[in-house]
Amino acid sequence: MATRTQPVDAASTSRVDKPCCVPAAGGSRAAQPENFASGCADRSEIVWIGASDSTVGTDSPLLAIDGEGPARKVRLRPYGIDRCAVSNQRFAAFVADTGYVTEAEKFGWSFVFKGFVQPALVHTLPAAPEAPWWIRIEGAYWKHPEGKGSHIEDRETHPAVHVSWADARAFASWAGGRLPNEAEWENAARGRSGGVYPWGDREPDDSAFFPCNIWQGRFPDINDAADGYAGTAPVDSFAPNDFGLYNMVGNTWEWCEDPFRVRSLTRAAKIRNQVARSQQQRLMKGGSHLCHTSYCHRYRIAARLGCPPDSATGHLGFRLAYDARPDSAQP
Numbered sequence: 001m002a003t004r005t006q007p008v009d010a011a012s013t014s015r016v017d018k019p020c021c022v023p024a025a026g027g028s029r030a031a032q033p034e035n036f037a038s039g040c041a042d043r044s045e046i047v048w049i050g051a052s053d054s055t056v057g058t059d060s061p062l063l064a065i066d067g068e069g070p071a072r073k074v075r076l077r078p079y080g081i082d083r084c085a086v087s088n089q090r091f092a093a094f095v096a097d098t099g100y101v102t103e104a105e106k107f108g109w110s111f112v113f114k115g116f117v118q119p120a121l122v123h124t125l126p127a128a129p130e131a132p133w134w135i136r137i138e139g140a141y142w143k144h145p146e147g148k149g150s151h152i153e154d155r156e157t158h159p160a161v162h163v164s165w166a167d168a169r170a171f172a173s174w175a176g177g178r179l180p181n182e183a184e185w186e187n188a189a190r191g192r193s194g195g196v197y198p199w200g201d202r203e204p205d206d207s208a209f210f211p212c213n214i215w216q217g218r219f220p221d222i223n224d225a226a227d228g229y230a231g232t233a234p235v236d237s238f239a240p241n242d243f244g245l246y247n248m249v250g251n252t253w254e255w256c257e258d259p260f261r262v263r264s265l266t267r268a269a270k271i272r273n274q275v276a277r278s279q280q281q282r283l284m285k286g287g288s289h290l291c292h293t294s295y296c297h298r299y300r301i302a303a304r305l306g307c308p309p310d311s312a313t314g315h316l317g318f319r320l321a322y323d324a325r326p327d328s329a330q331p
């Protein structure tokens with residue numbers, strides 16, 4: 001198999017040279033504040049969304065180089081989308097049923113955020129040159145997210161991570177779904193309210209407003225985990241949006257079906273697209289627990305990044321979309 005060299009986001013350029021962001025200390029999560037909503041009764045439940053004229057992208061891009069704009073009108077057919085990202089529990093059922101081996105297992109390693117690697121080891125292990133907080137860890141894959149010795153026993157309801165685009169599609173084939181396209185993903189994330197974020201336009205802050213699982217503190221060295229989580233959170237943590245969807249932004253990036261391309265004629269965009277084409281990059285949306293307003297700010301709905309399809313990290317997961325059945329209920 002080809003050599004995997006690019007961690008998620010490391011290929012991005014922009015604030016650009018600020019790829020994407022991770023947490024502090026050994027995969028542990030801080031105590032969750034009590035006022036956070038939680039509770040997707042069935043974490044594999046599907047929300048059905050009716051046909052609509054929708055918008056993808058924004059005319060007020062923050063990171064134009066990522067291709068956040070312009071806003072485009074799209075007509076969407078009815079579709080379904082998972083209420084929650086695919087959890088370790090669901091992914092384990094898939095693996096148990098099929099014997100599937102992920103790409104991270106075949107490569108024998110994956111990228112782990114340095115905050116989850118033993119401090120004494122961080123400087124002795126290879127890191128991604130463009131994003132040195134991503135450490136190459138032997139034996140890291142979905143079941144052992146920080147490598148040998150780590151486990152997911154207390155993270156069954158957390159999103160499955162270290163999953164490549166092909167892994168996500170294999171799961172989709174098994175589950176009878178597919179990856180969403182960008183227009184569907186954005187439509188689902190905006191819900192009825194249509195804000196910058198799934199909850200509206202209010203910007204999260206580091207001390208009082210925690211509507212999702214992102215970074216608080218100074219990236220990439222100090223994560224206060226004020227939102228309750230240094231790393232991933234359960235897929236049904238925090239309040240859902242008004243379509244009933246959980247964690248459309250923050251927690252983990254989510255793979256989409258689309259190739260990653262930037263709609264712009266600038267020289268920078270052309271170079272970006274050349275790289276994207278040569279690496280067969282695929283789109284990911286939603287940002288992760290490593291994103292902070294001072295750094296990459298990619299937990300906005302219009303934000304986007306591309307990654308080679310064999311990329312895998314501890315902050316990249318997915319949820320499924322489905323072609324609508326005629327009898328699907330509409331929200």
Ligand SMILES: [Cu+2]
Binds near residue numbers: 019020290
């Ligand atoms: Cu980020």
